[in-house]
Each structure stands twice: as C-alpha cells, then as structure tokens.
Amino acid sequence: MKNYLKNLVEPNNSKRSKRFAFFIQFLIILSVITFSIETLPDLKPQTRVVLNAIEAFCVVIFTFEYVSRIFVADNKPKFIFSFFGIIDLLAILPFYLSFGIDLRSLRLLRMFRLFRLFKLVRYNKAMKHFAQAMIAAKEQIILFMIITLMLIYFAAVGIYYFENEAQPEHFTSVFDSLWWSIVTLTTVGYGDVYPITVGGRIFTFFILLIGLGIVAIPTGIISSSLTKAVEPSSEEE
Amino acid sequence: MKNYLKNLVEPNNSKRSKRFAFFIQFLIILSVITFSIETLPDLKPQTRVVLNAIEAFCVVIFTFEYVSRIFVADNKPKFIFSFFGIIDLLAILPFYLSFGIDLRSLRLLRMFRLFRLFKLVRYNKAMKHFAQAMIAAKEQIILFMIITLMLIYFAAVGIYYFENEAQPEHFTSVFDSLWWSIVTLTTVGYGDVYPITVGGRIFTFFILLIGLGIVAIPTGIISSSLTKAVEPSSEEE
Amino acid sequence: MKNYLKNLVEPNNSKRSKRFAFFIQFLIILSVITFSIETLPDLKPQTRVVLNAIEAFCVVIFTFEYVSRIFVADNKPKFIFSFFGIIDLLAILPFYLSFGIDLRSLRLLRMFRLFRLFKLVRYNKAMKHFAQAMIAAKEQIILFMIITLMLIYFAAVGIYYFENEAQPEHFTSVFDSLWWSIVTLTTVGYGDVYPITVGGRIFTFFILLIGLGIVAIPTGIISSSLTKAVEPSSEEE
Amino acid sequence: MKNYLKNLVEPNNSKRSKRFAFFIQFLIILSVITFSIETLPDLKPQTRVVLNAIEAFCVVIFTFEYVSRIFVADNKPKFIFSFFGIIDLLAILPFYLSFGIDLRSLRLLRMFRLFRLFKLVRYNKAMKHFAQAMIAAKEQIILFMIITLMLIYFAAVGIYYFENEAQPEHFTSVFDSLWWSIVTLTTVGYGDVYPITVGGRIFTFFILLIGLGIVAIPTGIISSSLTKAVEPSSEEE
Numbered sequence: 001m002k003n004y005l006k007n008l009v010e011p012n013n014s015k016r017s018k019r020f021a022f023f024i025q026f027l028i029i030l031s032v033i034t035f036s037i038e039t040l041p042d043l044k045p046q047t048r049v050v051l052n053a054i055e056a057f058c059v060v061i062f063t064f065e066y067v068s069r070i071f072v073a074d075n076k077p078k079f080i081f082s083f084f085g086i087i088d089l090l091a092i093l094p095f096y097l098s099f100g101i102d103l104r105s106l107r108l109l110r111m112f113r114l115f116r117l118f119k120l121v122r123y124n125k126a127m128k129h130f131a132q133a134m135i136a137a138k139e140q141i142i143l144f145m146i147i148t149l150m151l152i153y154f155a156a157v158g159i160y161y162f163e164n165e166a167q168p169e170h171f172t173s174v175f176d177s178l179w180w181s182i183v184t185l186t187t188v189g190y191g192d193v194y195p196i197t198v199g200g201r202i203f204t205f206f207i208l209l210i211g212l213g214i215v216a217i218p219t220g221i222i223s224s225s226l227t228k229a230v231e232p233s234s235e236e237e
Numbered sequence: 238m239k240n241y242l243k244n245l246v247e248p249n250n251s252k253r254s255k256r257f258a259f260f261i262q263f264l265i266i267l268s269v270i271t272f273s274i275e276t277l278p279d280l281k282p283q284t285r286v287v288l289n290a291i292e293a294f295c296v297v298i299f300t301f302e303y304v305s306r307i308f309v310a311d312n313k314p315k316f317i318f319s320f321f322g323i324i325d326l327l328a329i330l331p332f333y334l335s336f337g338i339d340l341r342s343l344r345l346l347r348m349f350r351l352f353r354l355f356k357l358v359r360y361n362k363a364m365k366h367f368a369q370a371m372i373a374a375k376e377q378i379i380l381f382m383i384i385t386l387m388l389i390y391f392a393a394v395g396i397y398y399f400e401n402e403a404q405p406e407h408f409t410s411v412f413d414s415l416w417w418s419i420v421t422l423t424t425v426g427y428g429d430v431y432p433i434t435v436g437g438r439i440f441t442f443f444i445l446l447i448g449l450g451i452v453a454i455p456t457g458i459i460s461s462s463l464t465k466a467v468e469p470s471s472e473e474e
Numbered sequence: 475m476k477n478y479l480k481n482l483v484e485p486n487n488s489k490r491s492k493r494f495a496f497f498i499q500f501l502i503i504l505s506v507i508t509f510s511i512e513t514l515p516d517l518k519p520q521t522r523v524v525l526n527a528i529e530a531f532c533v534v535i536f537t538f539e540y541v542s543r544i545f546v547a548d549n550k551p552k553f554i555f556s557f558f559g560i561i562d563l564l565a566i567l568p569f570y571l572s573f574g575i576d577l578r579s580l581r582l583l584r585m586f587r588l589f590r591l592f593k594l595v596r597y598n599k600a601m602k603h604f605a606q607a608m609i610a611a612k613e614q615i616i617l618f619m620i621i622t623l624m625l626i627y628f629a630a631v632g633i634y635y636f637e638n639e640a641q642p643e644h645f646t647s648v649f650d651s652l653w654w655s656i657v658t659l660t661t662v663g664y665g666d667v668y669p670i671t672v673g674g675r676i677f678t679f680f681i682l683l684i685g686l687g688i689v690a691i692p693t694g695i696i697s698s699s700l701t702k703a704v705e706p707s708s709e710e711e
Numbered sequence: 712m713k714n715y716l717k718n719l720v721e722p723n724n725s726k727r728s729k730r731f732a733f734f735i736q737f738l739i740i741l742s743v744i745t746f747s748i749e750t751l752p753d754l755k756p757q758t759r760v761v762l763n764a765i766e767a768f769c770v771v772i773f774t775f776e777y778v779s780r781i782f783v784a785d786n787k788p789k790f791i792f793s794f795f796g797i798i799d800l801l802a803i804l805p806f807y808l809s810f811g812i813d814l815r816s817l818r819l820l821r822m823f824r825l826f827r828l829f830k831l832v833r834y835n836k837a838m839k840h841f842a843q844a845m846i847a848a849k850e851q852i853i854l855f856m857i858i859t860l861m862l863i864y865f866a867a868v869g870i871y872y873f874e875n876e877a878q879p880e881h882f883t884s885v886f887d888s889l890w891w892s893i894v895t896l897t898t899v900g901y902g903d904v905y906p907i908t909v910g911g912r913i914f915t916f917f918i919l920l921i922g923l924g925i926v927a928i929p930t931g932i933i934s935s936s937l938t939k940a941v942e943p944s945s946e947e948e
Contacts, residue, residue, distance in 0.1 A: 032390070036411040039397060111398050117387060130384065145446065147841065150828060153743070160750060161822050174747040179438050186445045188426035189899035191665050201890050208897045209856065213933025220934060222450025223457060269627070273648040276634060348635050354624060367621065382683065416675050423682045425663035428902050459687025460694060506864070510885040513871060585872050591861060604858065619920065653912050660919045662900035696924025697931060 006072040009065060011123075024065060025123055028116050031058040035113055059095040062116075066092060084122055090115040137225040144218045151214050155207045156181040162200035167193075184208070185215045243309040246302060261302060262360055265353050268295040272350055296332040299353075303329060321359055327352040374462040381455045388451050392444045393418040399437035404430075421445070422452045480546040483539060498539060499597055502590050505532040509587055533569040536590075540566060558596055564589040611699040618692045625688050629681045630655040636674035641667075658682070659689045717783040720776060735776060736834055739827050742769040746824055770806040773827075777803060795833055801826040848936040855929045862925050866918045867892040873911035878904075895919070896926045 008020050034054050037043075043051075066088045073079035080089075094112045121127045134141075156177035163171040170193040171177050180193045184204065195201050245257050271291050274280075280288075303325045310316035317326075331349045358364045371378075393414035400408040407430040408414050417430045421441065432438050482494050508528050511517075517525075540562045547553035554563075568586045595601045608615075630651035637645040644667040645651050654667045658678065669675050719731050745765050748754075754762075777799045784790035791800075805823040832838045845852075867888035874882040881904040882888050891904045895915065906912050 035394075039401075039410040040412070041405075041409055111394065114391070114394055117391065120387075124383075127384065146835075147838065148446065150831075154825070154828065157746075157822065157825055164750075168752075172752055173750040175751070178442075182442050182445060183426070183431075184899055186449060187424045187661065187898045187900075188421055188445065189424075189428075189663065189894070189901045190426045190431040191428035191900075191902035192431055194894075194901040194903055205889075205893050208893060208899065209859065209929060210933065212897060213930040216930055216934045218446060219450040219453055222447065223453045272631075276638075276647040277649070278642075278646055348631065351628070351631055354628065357624075361620075364621065385683065415679075419679050419682060420663070420668075423686060424661045424898065425658055425682065426661075426665075426900065427663045427668040428665035429668055455683060456687040456690055459684065460690045509868075513875075513884040514886070515879075515883055585868065588865070588868055591865065594861075598857075601858065622920065652916075656916050656919060657900070657905075660923060661898045662895055662919065663898075663902075664900045664905040665902035666905055692920060693924040693927055696921065697927045 002072055005068045009068045009072060021123055024061070025120060027058045027061055028119050031055060031113065031116055034058075035110070038110075055095065059092050062088070062092045062119075084119075087115055087118045087121075091119055133225040134222070137221055140221050141218055144221060148215055148218055151211055152178065152181045152185060155185060155211060158203050158207065159195060159200055162197055162203055163195050166197045166200070185211050187212070239309060242305045246305045246309060258360055261298070262357065264295045264298055265356050267291065268350065268353055271295075272347070275347075292332070296329050299325070299329045299356075321356075324352055324355045324358075328356055370462040371459070374458055377458050378455055381458060385452055385455055388448055389415065389418045389422055392422060392448060395440050395444065396432060396437055399434055399440055400432050403434045403437070422448050424449070476546055479542045483542045483546060495597055498535070499594060501532045501535055502593050505529060505587065505590055508532075509584070512584075529569070533566050536562070536566045536593075558593075561589055561592045561595075565593055607699040608696070611695055614695050615692055618695060622689055622692055625685055626652065626655045626659055629659060629685060632677050632681065633669060633674055636671055636677055637669050640671045640674070659685050661686070713783055716779045720779045720783060732834055735772070736831060738769045738772055739830050742766060742824065742827055745769075746821070749821075766806070770803050773799070773803045773830075795830075798826055798829045798832075802830055844936040845933070848932055851932050852929055855932060859926055859929055862922055863889065863892045863896055866896060866922060869914050869918065870906060870911055873908055873914055874906050877908045877911070896922050898923070 007014055007017055009017075011017060011021065031054070034051050037047075038051055069085075069088065070076055070079060079085045090112060094109045098109055121131065153174075156174055159180055160171050160174050160177040163177075171180070176193075183190055183193070185207070195204050244251055244254055246254075248254060248258065268291070271288050274284075275288055306322075306325065307313055307316060316322045327349060331346045335346055358368065390411075393411055396417055397408050397411050397414040400414075408417070413430075420427055420430070422444070432441050481488055481491055483491075485491060485495065505528070508525050511521075512525055543559075543562065544550055544553060553559045564586060568583045572583055595605065627648075630648055633654055634645050634648050634651040637651075645654070650667075657664055657667070659681070669678050718725055718728055720728075722728060722732065742765070745762050748758075749762055780796075780799065781787055781790060790796045801823060805820045809820055832842065864885075867885055870891055871882050871885050871888040874888075882891070887904075894901055894904070896918070906915050
C-alpha cells in the first residue's frame with residue numbers, strides 16, 4: 001500500500017506516476033481558471049454550483065495527495081515544514097477554513113487558493129532552477145534594489161518640491177510623489193500624474209536621462225540570472 | 238515550355254528569373270498597399286474601381302505563378318502541401334471565394350489577403366533564417382512564456398484583490414485585471430486603467446520592480462536568437 | 475595669407491586653430507539657442523532685434539569660414555561637394571534666401587538653419603565614429619527595419635479588424651491603426667488610442683509578448699554599433 | 712579620550728564601532744522617514760511635536776558625530792573639505808540655519824536635509840564602488856549625453872514644425888516640444904502631449920524607430936559600469 005502510493009506521488013519514470021503528475025497539473029490549472037471565473041460579476045446560480053463542485057473535487061484530490069505525501073515521507077516533520085509541504089497545505093486550507101468563518105474575510109481567504117500555482121513548481125524543472133537562481137542572486141538584487149529605491153525616493157522628493165504647490169491634489173506628500181516616481185522611472189507612464197511646472201519638467205528630464213540606467217540594473221540582474229538558470233537544465237536530463 | 242517556366246519561377250541567377258522575382262515582390266507590396274487604401278472610409282467609386290482592377294491583376298499573376306510552380310514541381314503534392322504552397326494558395330483563394338459568398342463574411346475574407354506578406358519570405362533570406370531561429374528557440378520561448386504568463390496572471394489577481402472594490406468598472410474580474418497586467422508589465426501604460434488605492438499602488442510598486450526583469454526574458458531570447466540568425470547570412474552568400 | 479587661413483580653419487595643434495574651432499562651436503550652439511528662442515510666442519520687438527543681430531553675426535562668420543575653406547582647399551570642387559562642404563553651405567543659405575522669398579515659406583526655411591548642428595560633427599571625433607558606425611551597420615539596420623515594419627503593419631491590420639467597428643473614430647483605416655501600432659510596440663503608450671474590445675485586447679496581449687522582442691532588435695543594433703564606435707576613439711588620440 | 716572617539720567613529724572591526732555605524736544608519740533612515748511624514752498635509756499638532764523632537768535628536772547625534780570626526784582627524788582641514796566632511800555639515804546645517812530665517816525659504820532649506828541620504832554612502836561599499844564607477848565612465852556618459860541631447864533637441868524641433876499650428880497650446884515653442892521629446896524618446900508616454908497631424912505622426916514613427924537605440928546608450932553605459940562596479944566588491948572583502 002505504502003509502496004503503491006510512493007510510486008504514485010513521488011516522481012519516477014513509471015507510467016502511473018507520470019499520469020498522476022499530469023492529472024495534478026491539470027487540476028491546478030483547472031482550479032486557477034475556476035477561481036478566475038468566480039470573480040466575474042453576474043454569474044448565474046447554476047454556474048456557481050458547477051464552479052463550487054469543481055473546487056470541492058480539486059480540494060478532495062489535493063487533500064488525498066497531501067495526506068499521501070505525508071504518509072510515504074520517510075521524515076514526516078521534514079516534509080510538513082518543507083517549502084512544498086507548506087504550499088500543499090496552503091492549497092487546501094482556505095477551503096476547510098471557509099466553513100467556520102464569516103463572509104467578510106472570505107475574499108482574502110479565497111486569494112490564498114492561488115498558492116496552488118506554486119504547486120506547479122514541483123513539476124517544472126525550469127521553475128526550480130529559476131527559484132534557485134533567484135536565491136543565488138539574492139544579495140546582488142537586494143543591493144541594487146536599495147540603490148534603486150534610494151533613486152526613486154530622491155526623485156519623489158524632488159518632484160514633490162517642484163510640483164506640490166502647482167498640483168497639491170496629485171503631489172500631496174512625498175508618499176504620493178513616490179507613485180509618480182515609480183510609474184515614471186519604469187517608463188510605464190500612465191498619465192494620471194505628471195509634472196506641469198517648468199522646474200518639475202526639467203527635473204524629470206534629468207532624472208529620466210540618468211535614472212533609467214539605474215532602474216534597469218535589478219531588471220538586468222534578474223533577467224540574466226534567470227537565463228543562466230535555464231540554460232544548463234537542457235543538458236542535465 | 239516547362240523548362241522556360243522552371244527558369245522563370247524557380248530562383249536562379251538568370252536575368253529573367255531575377256526580374257520575375259522582383260516583379261512578384263512589387264505586386265505583393267502593391268496589393269498590400271491596395272488593401273490598406275481599401276480600408277479608408279469615404280472612398281470615391283472611381284478609386285474603388287481602380288483598386289479592384291489592381292487587385293484582380295495581382296490575383297491573375299499570383300494564380301499564374303501558383304499554377305506554374307505546381308506545373309514545374311517534380312513532386313507536385315509535396316509542393317502543394319508545403320509551407321509556400323499553402324501560402325501561395327491562401328494568397329489567391331479569398332479573391333475567388335468572394336464571388337460565391339454573402340457580404341457579411343467578406344471582411345474576414347479580405348483579411349486573409351494579408352497572407353501574401355508571407356510570400357515575401359521566399360525572396361528574403363534573412364526572414365528565412367528568422368523563421369528558422371524562431372523554431373530553434375521555440376522550446377526556451379515557450380518555457381519563459383509560461384513563467385511570464387504566470388507572473389502576469391499573479392499580478393492580475395493581486396490588483397483585482399486591491400482595486401476591485403474601489404474601481405469595480407475597471408477591475409470587474411480577474412480577466413479585466415489581466416488587461417491592466419499586460420499593459421503595465423510591458424511598460425506600455427496607456428493610462429486607461431491604473432490603481433488608485435494605496436494597497437494597489439504599493440502592490441504595483443513591487444510587481445514593477447521585480448516583474449520587469451521577468452517579462453524582459455522572452456523579449457531578450459527572441460531578440461538574441463534573431464540577431465544570431467542574421468549574422469551568418471552575410472557570410473554564406 | 476592662404477597659409478594663415480589654412481592654419482586657422484584646418485584642424486591642427488596650433489593655439490590659433492583651436493581657438494577658432496572653439497569659437498565656431500560656440501557660435502553653432504548660440505545660433506541654435508537663438509533659433510529656439512525665436513519660436514517663443516509673444517516676443518518683444520527689442521528681443522527680436524537682438525536675436526536677428528546675433529543670427530546675422532553668426533551667418534557672417536559662417537560665410538567667412540565657408541569661403542576660407544574653399545579658398546584653402548587643394549581640390550575645391552571636392553570640398554564643395556563633400557558632406558561638410560554641403561553642410562557648411564546649408565548652414566548659411568537659408569539666411570540669404572530669406573531676402574527674396576515671401577513670408578509663408580519662411581518657416582520651413584528657418585528649420586534648415588538646424589543643419590548647423592551637423593557642423594558640430596566636424597569637431598567631435600566620437601560623432602564622426604558614430605556616423606561611420608551607422609553607415610557600417612546600415613545593411614543590418616535596413617534588414618531588421620523591414621521585419622519591424624512588417625510586424626508593425628501586421629499589428630495594425632489585426633487591430634483594425636478587431637477595433638474598427640467598436641471605435642471607428644480611432645481605428646478608421648489601416649493607416650490610423652499604424653499610429654496605434656507604433657505607439658504600442660515601442661511601449662510609449664500615450665493612451666490616445668487603445669483597444670476596448672475583448673478580441674482586440676487579446677490580440678494586443680500576444681502582439682506585445684512576441685512583438686517587443688522584434689522591435690527591440692533595430693534598437694539593439696544601433697546601440698551596440700554606436701558603443702563599439704566610441705570605444706576605440708579613446709585609444710587613438 | 713581621542714582614542715576612544717577614534718575607535719567609535721572610524722570604521723574598524725570592534726563591536727562598539729559597528730554598533731555606532733549601525734546606529735547612525737538607523738538615524739539617517741529615521742530622519743528620512745520623519746522628513747517624508749512632515750510633508751503629509753493635515754498633520755495633528757502632537758504629531759508635529761514628535762517629528763520635531765526626532766529631528767532635533769538626530770541633529771544632536773549628527774552634530775556630535777561631525778565634531779568627533781573633526782576632532783579625531785589627523786588632517787582637520789582635509790576632512791572638513793572632503794566629500795564626506797561637506798556632506799556631514801550639510802546634514803546638520805539646515806536645522807541650525809532655520810532658526811534665523813523667515814518661513815518662506817524654510818521649504819528649500821528642509822529639502823537640504825535629504826543630503827543625509829549621502830551619509831549612507833560611507834557605510835555602503837557597493838555605493839562607494841558605484842560612485843567610483845560613475846566617475847570612471849564620466850567621459851563616455853557625457854559624450855553620449857551630448858548625442859542624446861542633440862537627438863532630443865532635433866526631435867523637438869521637428870515636432871514643433873509639424874504640430875505647432877495644429878496644437879499651439881501644447882507645442883507653443885521648441886522648449887515646450889522638448890517636454891514631448893523626452894517623454895516620448897524614453898517611452899514614458901504620459902499622454903499629456905502627442906502629435907495629432909499626419910506629418911507629426913509619421914515624424915514620430917521614424918524618430919521612435921531610430922531614436923530609441925540612441926537614447927538607450929547612456930542607460931546602457933550607466934547600467935554596465937554599475938554592474939562591473941559591484942562584481943569585484945564581493946571578492947575584495
């Protein structure tokens with residue numbers, strides 16, 4: 001019995017294990033789509049019933065998977081407190097908690113169902129590498145994040161000084177200016193806030209010329225460490 | 238006769254073949270421009286007559302070219318079901334189909350005329366390389382597309398949670414939030430939807446700092462595989 | 475006399491030649507600033523008088539420089555029809571032409587004064603290298619420009635098909651859609667035109683995911699050939 | 712006594728020195744946050760009292776630190792006129808000056824408190840490297856900044872010529888067009904100004920295709936020199 005389950009839930013080259021892995025991945029995608037459809041307004045009651053049935057079915061299978069994994073694990077506490085053990089628990093917990101909870105906190109609880117997406121990491125080798133690469137480049141990323149945040153803060157204070165008097169509704173405080181700062185320096189530029197004074201525009205001019213190079217660095221580090229992380233993966237297997 | 242046509246339609250260094258290739262390319266560009274002009278509103282009836290005449294002329298020549306290519310092909314079924322065989326057929330089919338069809342489906346049919354653009358690939362070596370490079374990097378691109386799509390989905394769910402109550406008309410469901418997600422993470426930032434709550438803005442702040450690096454990867458892979466694809470092309474010939 | 479002028483206008487290490495070069499550069503910048511100020515509305519008549527005086531002074535010196543260069547050139551026709559010979563002429567011609575011309579064409583003529591900016595290239599070694607690099611990478615740039623233009627055109631036709639019915643005022647024809655196409659694929663995203671139909675948004679989604687990588691290539695080629703062009707310049711001198 | 716202070720304020724491996732450095736960094740962050748909160752409108756008087764108390768406390772400590780550093784320096788004038796000496800002075804000066812100054816200039820004076828952020832550079836090795844890298848790449852950056860500025864100016868003049876008549880309120884003069892130019896070429900694209908004439912749009916089309924590659928260079932140089940600057944830092948210590 002234990003061997004049968006072990007063969008089923010732990011990755012190996014047997015046909016049964018591969019089919020089970022594929023089935024779980026299908027359920028993850030299915031439950032994510034179900035989750036998205038549930039957010040649509042004006043759903044018919046029948047549709048809700050179907051969605052709830054799918055959700056319940058997914059949770060049952062995920063619970064079976066979680067319990068099986070604990071059952072077959074050699075070191076049970078180690079699995080329970082491992083990354084995937086916690087993710088597997090978080091994937092089913094919201095469903096069970098929702099019975100004993102009032103409606104208002106339900107929405108946040110439902111969001112937690114999205115942790116199921118992380119269950120996919122188990123089946124995707126590239127994403128494992130990706131996670132490892134992020135951890136490896138962690139130090140460099142944090143360091144440049146600090147420099148980037150300082151630049152964003154500096155830009156926010158500067159624009160606050162120039163624009164606060166002209167547009168007190170948009171640049172009310174440094175915190176409001178930070179929104180302008182991030183939207184501008186990432187070149188998103190929604191157009192909800194922008195400088196209108198001559199001083200503010202000249203300041204934006206120089207901040208953009210210099211700042212884009214600094215904001216681009218964390219982006220570049222993440223990009224290159226991810227690219228490196230995937231390249232060797234094709235050789236290994 | 239067959240040899241004459243073979244010399245004409247199949248690429249070789251003879252003057253006649255080169256002139257024919259140039260003529261076909263000219264007709265492709267001409268018919269694409271004709272197509273664009275036809276979309277202009279308030280065209281005079283005379284203009285329409287001229288455009289239709291040009292279109293008919295192009296189709297006659299393309300039909301002659303298609304039939305000739307079948308005629309001179311050693312392995313006729315192989316050509317007919319090859320990439321270029323299908324493209325050549327799709328380039329003329331809409332014209333002939335439009336006679337027996339009611340007006341409402343005409344518009345979609347007309348769009349198919351654009352497949353003529355792909356006929357250009359035959360004459361452009363770099364674009365052949367380009368197509369090959371895309372096929373070669375297919376696996377890597379698909380893999381990162383999945384990670385990118387997961388990030389975009391994750392951002393959409395997050396912003397839905399923060400903004401749905403404040404802006405139910407823009408962030409109606411996760412599907413609507415996906416539009417915000419793609420427009421923001423590619424830094425296009427039209428400004429039709431953007432977060433207005435403090436939570437949504439802080440969420441956007443962090444998603445932008447981290448997400449730009451992830452979205453940049455498929456872009457980078459396509460870019461670099463294309464650049465590689467063209468470099469050797471200059472040496473070969 | 476000829477030797478004196480040759481020493482003055484032709485670049486060498488003498489103090490006099492360096493001072494003259496610096497003086498000419500100063501006048502170029504001055505006349506560009508003068509040009510910008512002239513575009514300000516509601517200028518006082520006195521200001522206009524001063525600006526015109528500065529302009530006349532610059533033209534006199536530039537004319538003296540141009541005539542001197544012809545005078546000292548060993549091969550006069552070669553200089554006159556060289557890049558810098560033509561630029562030097564274009565820098566002064568608008569001023570002289572403006573006497574015999576009616577007011578309406580004056581505005582375009584005034585724009586030609588901007589060719590003076592190109593006179594700066596003579597004094598800036600990096601910009602010479604830059605110009606050479608652009609010429610060297612010309613073929614590659616043209617090739618990818620064609621692919622980029624095809625993508626932009628393809629995106630324009632696609633969005634026209636999806637959005638024309640819903641927003642006939644913004645996506646009137648393929649030509650209007652091209653404006654959306656370039657603004658979106660370069661991620662500028664002004665927000666004056668954007669898709670509102672579900673089909674158009676899904677189309678934009680995929681065009682952005684794939685298209686950004688293609689549009690980034692000409693940018694990358696120009697960037698890298700420019701960077702290469704400047705690096706050796708520091709060693710040479 | 713002098714030795715005691717020297718051990719405290721000058722970086723060494725003693726526990727006391729590390730704690731003092733950490734304490735100063737904490738105060739810098741604290742005073743920056745205090746500064747940001749002060750810009751919030753509608754602050755309660757009690758909050759203001761607390762903020763002022765924190766500010767006064769920070770200034771007292773910073774003054775003690777500054778005086779100690781002068782006291783323990785072997786070459787006192789050298790320290791006072793060094794980069795960090797001036798930064799340390801600027802960090803406390805605004806507070807003392809604010810006593811003898813009327814209210815209207817207070818706002819600018821308060822901004823100067825932000826120089827405290829630069830005090831962090833002393834404690835952050837990566838930022839020291841960063842500063843050195845910027846100085847090393849200074850020449851290249853200036854050179855490409857000139858080319859970039861010329862392109863931005865050229866784009867501004869071009870769009871002024873095309874759009875001035877159609878939108879005199881947005882493209883009033885070349886100076887107003889410069890705002891459009893920087894916002895477009897950095898792909899921020901707020902959407903407050905954009906071309907509406909056919910000529911202006913075609914001009915924007917080509918400026919975007921070519922210009923993005925040029926504007927990307929200073930960004931790339933800053934990015935790469937920063938990345939280089941941090942890499943060796945992990946080896947050194």
